[in-house]
Amino acid sequence: VPYTSNPDFVGRSDILELLKSQLGHGQPLTGGASQPRACLYGLGGIGKTQIALGYAFWLRETHPDVSVFWVHASNAERFRQAYGFLAQKFQVPGYDDPKTDVLPLVKRWLERKDCGRWLMVVDNYYYSYAAVP
Numbered sequence: 247v248p249y250t251s252n253p254d255f256v257g258r259s260d261i262l263e264l265l266k267s268q269l270g271h272g273q274p275l276t277g278g279a280s281q282p283r284a285c286l287y288g289l290g291g292i293g294k295t296q297i298a299l300g301y302a303f304w305l306r307e308t309h310p311d312v313s314v315f316w317v318h319a320s321n322a323e324r325f326r327q328a329y330g331f332l333a334q335k336f337q338v339p340g341y342d343d344p345k346t347d348v349l350p351l352v353k354r355w356l357e358r359k360d361c362g363r364w365l366m367v368v369d370n371y372y373y374s375y376a377a378v379p
Contacts, residue, residue, distance in 0.1 A: 262304065309363075314366075
């Protein structure tokens with residue numbers, strides 16, 4: 247997580263509790279291929295990143311066995327760079343091969359059982375409806 251905890255962050259407890267529920271806290275792991283997902287959306291500047299940070303720091307404190315990965319996705323290059331950083335930091339086999347596409351490499355690594363439990367925050371993702379045919 248590239249940010250420090252914000253001691254001035256207050257409120258939003260209803261949203262944080264909803265996130266905990268949607269992401270399956272308090273429920274046993276099913277072991278299935280499907281993973282819970284949640285999306286925070288809204289206008290810029292309303293606190294989506296702060297909510298995600300609040301959740302990430304809560305998760306790290308209450309479940310230290312869960313890894314938290316923060317991926318900037320404001321554009322394709324930043325997303326690819328973030329995956330490259332993950333591949334290098336965790337020495338994902340094949341990361342140092344210049345011909346390797348890092349996106350499927352990291353995806354396969356995250357899908358492995360021995361990777362453990364994890365949360366990925368994809369920050370600043372912008373979906374343009376104009377790009378949809």
